[in-house]
Amino acid sequence: FLNVGQGSPTEQIANIMVGLEAEMMKEKPDMVMVVGDVNSTMAAAITANKLHIPIAHLESGLRSGDRGMPEEINRIITDRITNCFFITEQSGWDHLIREGQEEEKMHFVGNTMIDTIVAFEEEIEKSNVLEQCSLEKDGFVLMTMHRPATVDHPKELEKLLSLMEMVTQKLNLVFPIHPRTVKNIEKFGLKGRLNDIAGLVMTEPMGYFSFQKLIKYARFILTDSGGIQEESTFRKVPCLTLRPNTERPSTITLGTNELVTFDLGVLKEKIDQILDGGFKQGEVPPKWDGRATERIVGILKDIL
Template identity: 40%
Template sequence: MTMKKDYKIHLIAAARPNFMKIAPLYHELNKTDWATPIIVHTGQHYDINMSDAFFKDLDLPEPHIHLGVGSGTHAEQTGRVMIEYEKVLVQQQPNLVVVVGDVNSTIAATLAAVKLGIKTAHLEAGLRSFDRTMPEEINRIVTDSIADLLWTPSPDGDENLIREGVPPEKIQRVGNIMIDSLEMMRGKIENAGTWQDMGLSRNVYAVVTLHRPANVDNEDTLRSLVNALIELAAIHPVVFPIHPRTRANLERFKMMEKLQATDGMKCLDPLNYVRFMNLVFNCRLVVTDSGGIQEETTYLGIPCITLRDNTERPVTVIEGTNRLCKVQELRQSIESILNQKGKKKNPPELWDGRTASRIAERIRSYLGEGGHKV
């Protein structure tokens, strides 16, 4: 098959997890003789980890295009990304736009591209929590309904899309791109030495991350969580990198000092990915309400308790090491894990660190055979 040299492929990223998902695909496409990957940073999220060190860890160049959207309401962010990205699309006319995840920039970039007749692909398609009170769920549903290619990480993604009436030829199961990122950075993670720096013992501490509004914005809920973590610290060391939103509420509700004064509790500022994952690699269990860490712990075979009523990653519960848990059940779930021996490792099919290469081949076939040129 004769390929056109220099297909332009936009990789859209808005927040730190997005960059981690596009990094393996950027490197895979960049080493081909037919594609030019172009990193588009919408600027939707800013945090301390969006630094030179973060891009260096991922071996990424600075984003080629900055939209500079900034913070705002859901409508403001979505609208600004559409307005600014449309200008870029008109000027650059890429052959394919790749969006990832479920943030506002995901749906906004997809809408802007589709309305201009530019082909789009959604990486991490088909994930559903079935909870439409979550803004991310709306973003997932709408993005999947209009994108041209839907790259799913697991069988439940395929099934959700089929149930929603998506034509099967649009759906391509490629695996979990976050596992590619983890493997790409494994050497740095293993050498980071975070757990040693903190004086911890391998496999005898818990890592906690909490940031979802349902858990940290309500005073009674947050107090129940704090009390449960204090109980855990009494029997098992706890490391708690505290998200800025969570810290603000802990201080507002006057719980921070009590938490910091608890024996066995290490309260930290947020860590970069490498140092954080070094903690995870060497812990006994994780307590979280995050999405990505449910996948990483499943791949690593580390028990994970997710403080949510639902998850858009059910494969981590069905096949992996994750379990959903209500706040009042936390102590019982922790005790159950601590009484178990060893770790279980059973990563889902195609969670193997080769997702980016599969995607690159799908893109090559799609652009070459489909003639999707602008």
């Protein structure tokens, strides 16, 4: 849309702002809605603010408490200049109250990511990804790992391969692998070890329907990502998140997610607990019912 190419984060943010400013001045919107916590979220919010256009932030109030994460800075800055807060879970409400936001601007609407799953359930179920990868329902593990702390350092990549070797002793492991990870595996001389892992199914990054079907029918999930914590909680699929924190705590307090240190002994205990049926069952958080978008549209009709 804006044809923003590659570059440093600062360069990309600047180019997004310049491009969006022209669009906003042309379209003259009554409000700009920004979503999530990526660089374009913050860039769009700042641009709207400078043009005196009210801002609505979907997924507002989420906090990991880790300001070393670029996403955390994006969330904080965006919420400081937001006029209308659309909140997905209780922690978002609590954080915004503590930060001094006014309740009349805050709306607990639920999770639009779940709306998408519900709306496209038929298409998700029609995906033939299980057949393509020769997988059985509940007979495989899904892994997503992409954070630089995990895949950009040789020792951490070696630990990741050890985890793969451990998991595939019991179940097939599906790993949609990022091109950067492939490049680093080759760079660090680990390609031969990777290729020797029996039961590992490596794929390129997948389309939405196929990936959602893998989430739905995985025995459990290993991840360092964000959104999949919510999707697995909705599906009530166990999820082990290899991070020290999460901006989505309802997936832990209510759902099927658990934060786990990247320690092979600890991970083995958790995996055995899942396979033995002793892992928590979880529940779906409030208003994750496929109707968040309806609530948002109703609120926008009232305030615009």
